[in-house]
Amino acid sequence: DVKVTQSSRYLVKRTGEKVFLECVQDMDHENMFWYRQDPGLGLRLIYFSYDVKMKEKGDIPEGYSVSREKKERFSLILESASTNQTSMYLCASWDSLNTEAFFGQGTRLTVV
Amino acid sequence: QQQVKQSPQSLIVQKGGISIINCAYENTAFDYFPxxxxxxxxxxxxxxxxxxxVSEKKEGRFTISFNKSAKQFSLHIMDSQPGDSATYFCAATKYSGGGADGLTFGKGTHLIIQP
Structure with a gap:
């Protein structure tokens, strides 16, 4: 079974803090993604990566950055957290052979 | 710009009924719809x-119907069960690119199946 693990289920951070969300996959997939999920807005793509040290902006990259130093790990960074970044964050790993995304369980981030 | 439009936002169906969720896409480069x-x-x-x-794909009680000319596709859940209660998202991507650009999702449908 493909496993995508997000390091935290729940996080509470203060405005202005630097926040790291970690994601690890165990299937040697090249492509990984970060989405945020908000009620009524669905899943929106923040950033994605198709190789180590490579990154591409998604639809809503403002206020975020990413890091991919190893193939299995993809980190989302909030440089200076703001209250409008309170959301559910979902990491996904992409199986290009079977055209399927595998999601982690999500990190619910609250910025106060 | 919303490239995949999904409706309804919420849906309540009686047990044993048919649940239908609809999606429409704008980008003609999309050629894979999960x-x-x-x-x-x-x-x-x-x-x-x-x-x-193909215009239709069926897996058990779940069927996708696809209309290329209208740029629409829908999910039908036959004999809906309480265990089907969940949020459903339609999505689209470019299959030829291996989906490497990621999936574009609809806003989701919250489905409740009443016993």
Whole structure:
């Protein structure tokens, strides 16, 4: 079974803090993604990566950055957290052979 | 710019009934259309998917109908069960690119199946 693990289920951070969300996959997939999920807005793509040290902006990259130093790990960074970044964050790993995304369980981030 | 429009936002169906969720897309480069199912506290998981070379795909009680000329596709859940209660997302991507650019999702439908 493909496993995508997000390091935290729940996080509470203060405005202005630097926040790291970690994601690890165990299937040697090249492509990984970060989405945020908000009620009524669905899943929106923040950033994605198709190789180590490579990154591409998604639809809503403002206020975020990413890091991919190893193939299995993809980190989302909030440089200076703001209250409008309170959301559910979902990491996904992409199986290009079977055209399927595998999601982690999500990190619910609250910025106060 | 919303590239995949999904409706309805919420849906209540009686047990044994047919649940129907509709999606429309704008980008003609999209050629792979999956549906994802999400239960509370879990990440979305692939339910069923279709490519535009067929107009319908069926897996058990779940069927995707696809209309290329109208740029629309829909999910039908036959004999809906309480265990089908979940949030459903339609999505689209470019199959030829291996989906490497990621999936574009609809806004989701919260489905409740009443016993």
């Amino acid at each position: 549906w994802y199912q999400q239960f509370p506290g879990k990440g979305p998981a692939l339910l069923i998917a279709i490519r535009p070379d």
